Amino acid sequence: MAKKIPVAILGASGYTGAELVRLLYNHPHAEIISLAAETNAGKEMAEVYPHLRALDLPKITTLPEVKWNEIQAVFCCLPHAASQEIIAQLPRNLRIIDLSADFRIYDGATYEKWYGHPHKALGLQKEAVYGLSEIYRAAIKNARLVANPGCYPTSALLPLVPLMNSGKISLDGIIIDAKSGVTGAGRKALQENLFAEINEDVRAYSVGGHRHVAEIEQTLSAAALGTKVTVTFTPQVVPMNRGILSTIYLKMVPGIVAAELKEILELQYENELFVKIMPMGHAPSTREVKGANHCFINVFEDRSPGRAIIVSVIDNLVKGASGQAVQNFNIMFGFPEDTGLNQVAVFP
Amino acid sequence: MAKKIPVAILGASGYTGAELVRLLYNHPHAEIISLAAETNAGKEMAEVYPHLRALDLPKITTLPEVKWNEIQAVFCCLPHAASQEIIAQLPRNLRIIDLSADFRIYDGATYEKWYGHPHKALGLQKEAVYGLSEIYRAAIKNARLVANPGCYPTSALLPLVPLMNSGKISLDGIIIDAKSGVTGAGRKALQENLFAEINEDVRAYSVGGHRHVAEIEQTLSAAALGTKVTVTFTPQVVPMNRGILSTIYLKMVPGIVAAELKEILELQYENELFVKIMPMGHAPSTREVKGANHCFINVFEDRSPGRAIIVSVIDNLVKGASGQAVQNFNIMFGFPEDTGLNQVAVFP
Amino acid sequence: MAKKIPVAILGASGYTGAELVRLLYNHPHAEIISLAAETNAGKEMAEVYPHLRALDLPKITTLPEVKWNEIQAVFCCLPHAASQEIIAQLPRNLRIIDLSADFRIYDGATYEKWYGHPHKALGLQKEAVYGLSEIYRAAIKNARLVANPGCYPTSALLPLVPLMNSGKISLDGIIIDAKSGVTGAGRKALQENLFAEINEDVRAYSVGGHRHVAEIEQTLSAAALGTKVTVTFTPQVVPMNRGILSTIYLKMVPGIVAAELKEILELQYENELFVKIMPMGHAPSTREVKGANHCFINVFEDRSPGRAIIVSVIDNLVKGASGQAVQNFNIMFGFPEDTGLNQVAVFP
């Protein structure tokens, strides 16, 4: 058996860190050597996440205590802004998958506009590869630094990039109405995310301008061969832990019908392990992908002539974060893409 | 004190029937004389709905057992199709608020197209008044038969009708993405609505063609002075009991900005008790109206130029059904519109 | 109509404060004159609780800004320990209903043992009346300071006190296994109460020694004519907003059967508006009392000979807190006990 790649998880006490532990613990070619997290340094992982108690895991350390020389790959789950500072200081021989937003935007000015401060590692920003696995597989393979996509963008771009490439859809008027479980907001103690505040509620937020728009538009504009694409994007929180359902409204180029869009996606993804186009008429729902690295997609003809509706679902913590990170790890190190990612969805 | 209007609730064992009991029980000018429901006839209401045990209510009877000669107003919560047959046989002196879809569509052919069978009471269909209280108040006042609007349409039409009237928005490209609690599906034992199927799930259904489109388009086309309006409408079920949040995407007439749309709505609803336009930047969420007869609305400028986003929330069982029914009852009988409807929203 | 009693709510930005607003807003004999809360002073109540936006409420002030000379009754929802300091300084002419734990324990040493510090207002502690409305109605009527009972104790004591009085149950071996919604923990931003932590979880806490044991035992010991009663009490949090279900395990005095216990409770509560004994075999559940001031109780024969099981449910924010507080207000000021408390339970 191949030697295991020794990995570190930085920011291990957030939800994406814990999810990486779940996915990597049984990965045949990865071994978790270090778990680092500032506030919880010194604790056992089981004190922070009691569901991991039965596992044999290293103690959480501070960042400086990580044994950098023993490690080959780093999963970075630190908050954005912090991430760029830490990663800039890591040894150059490490291969890094960054789950923050810090390296997703190629352009310094665009980054600054959406994130409110100048980027502190512009060189790395240019080096980074956007880790939408099925689309940028070739570049990811050789990347030293992969910027793991946001959860909302993953759910929207997997159907939209091939369609944009095809030239069969209108560049304007794309609307992405996304519904997310609460874990997308992380584990920080915020009043607005208390159980009693989220339960029995649906809320929209950042209406008209959420940060994830930046990476969606950057990627779609590239797919449109450089024509700037502007999208409408509304994120909403629904009372569940995991899952994103994106309902996407499109205008088609004259003469095109929804069935043709579906064919494009079927062709694009026919050999993919994780992206599946649903049978005629079935609208996928988030429970179908819970705990698994899948993206399930379907295309519907709208009754407004010339319009199509796409429904796309992922688990925000898996394909929308830690699962795609492991997939990118597999691509980077030459393992079959589903290594360690064969978990069956957990339903009910 | 004014004499109380004796009322009957037909179809009392569904969720809208139980909600009518909640709202009418303390209504100072209404008295529940009869509760009718086929399957549960002979039972006490407390056997069907144990949360009503402390109330002094009549026993559930069959429809023929209702003392029609003692009753002045009927709330009809029967399933559609059944409703039109029953209502056609009721004494002409009764004033009726029908919560089914049966009398919402004025046109026989349109009804047949969406509901799959010819209407059996076309004359009544023409007589019926669409009970969107704030918009059709004058007609409701004198109506014998009020067709209480659907829950989704109520949440969408309250913001859209005044805007359509104003001529400031484009007639085409209106998209209504709605998220609903599960009670909208009623109390029928369906596998798909079991707790374990709905919990931790968001699902879209009837994508590209839900029946409620018919009444939305009928009403918007009237507001557009007869120009046929076609909308895109996607309903979605989220894991909560009550509430609808509609996210509405609009194109504005050139030169118009979102703030002007908001002003139109503020002007339209400034004296209304139940429809409230939110302060700048606040996206209302469903918990804010739970248990109350409110519709909370806000308008946002989209970052796509020329586009606006509206967020509108109601409790589907109150303003979306039984609450609006009581409001219509108040209008019909000349009581102040909020009589019996002063319940404060229940949060958390 | 009687003049309205001007009231203040101190600690208005917690859940019990908001619930008092819901219940008092339509109370025909109370008027909310002041809302005070340290952290949110200066804000409109609608900024803190958007579901109250449609109400006409005073702005939140600091405590010193309350117009004490205009007020007759105070509802105090401050945290325990803070409450005793504030109340000690209030004008003597005010009648006070304290929802904290501060004045529930008559004995200074017992208070100190459970709450970890000496009581700072021992005189008031002795003056206070324990506000279990149905049991101590006469004393509440004349009290200046009422200590509103805890939520768990209310659910347990309403069935247990009459049984203890009757001498038909064993003093030892009483076990109270309670399941509560999350609002019992308040609105403080704690990681452990985030939606994603509570959802899909049941947890026990303070196993073997929760503070509410003190007031349960104090009250039961009084009912046992001074014999010290020790109970076993386990609180558990379940993923819902409101409601407490207490399952109570009892040994009966030899020769007694469960039906006799039920008769005792039926006799005790036959004229009560809020406490209802269920029909044979029906185990009440929390949804039956959600939003209402009820306590629903039933008694079951256990298959272990000589044992009975009681199931008792309340809404922790209503009968377990703010509703019982309003009930006590009504008793203190001579209004019918259900004034302002006729809300029908909200289901679903």
Added chain:
Amino acid sequence: MAKKIPVAILGASGYTGAELVRLLYNHPHAEIISLAAETNAGKEMAEVYPHLRALDLPKITTLPEVKWNEIQAVFCCLPHAASQEIIAQLPRNLRIIDLSADFRIYDGATYEKWYGHPHKALGLQKEAVYGLSEIYRAAIKNARLVANPGCYPTSALLPLVPLMNSGKISLDGIIIDAKSGVTGAGRKALQENLFAEINEDVRAYSVGGHRHVAEIEQTLSAAALGTKVTVTFTPQVVPMNRGILSTIYLKMVPGIVAAELKEILELQYENELFVKIMPMGHAPSTREVKGANHCFINVFEDRSPGRAIIVSVIDNLVKGASGQAVQNFNIMFGFPEDTGLNQVAVFP
């Protein structure tokens, strides 16, 4: 690699059937050859459970269509009563793990008392081994027919059997107060299990006499060396999909303290992979075992002298059903006990 054991799942369209698919699909020594289910025969599993769409599974067939001669092991998820009739007709060479209640009770009269009809396969009933893996491992190894324990009994017996064996606890007065997620009730369309009925509710049922008492008492009586043990057991449903938390109240033999009970359990389970005794003071909660085959247990000293409280949690669909079934399969066929059962708990 060892040849895979070909297995059939009968009753594949229930929740335990789908969970077996999740656990067996990646099992290195099992291969699902047949899926049978009466009502859904002829369908793809993905039509019944869309979360299994990405898997390569056989089509669902009727029972007679199962290729019995190709199969070595059968997992039977049929409803009780049906199960005994089917199993009685299966070829004698098959090894069977029955997840129904049919073969859990050794005594015909006891079975008839609790299940309301005479057992139709009394011979098999005597042959069957009760499949509480950690307790009856040796007998399971050689069994042809294993009766997989009920979910509630598993959570209660894992802590209670060793304590009963030890003679350190009182035989009488054992109280098991259990809280379960809804999947324990299966996928049948019942009004009482609709989302809107379960959400925001806790309910007790079968108070004083649930069928699972029979297997609990049978097993505890055996552990008490034949002295008949009678327990009090109250099941409760809480609004979540998965998980059981049992709070168990015990009296200890004079002179014993809770720490000694804990030591007994630590000793008993120190080498077990799935049963873990928690560190001092930590009350395990259901989210800690969700999706995993664990049972987490802790023991607490009660403040009532001589009493201890045990908290025990499992995932009702895993250790409480399909996971324990796979564990028993591993024992029966000589595989390491955690083969295919290394899933990390899924949190949040």
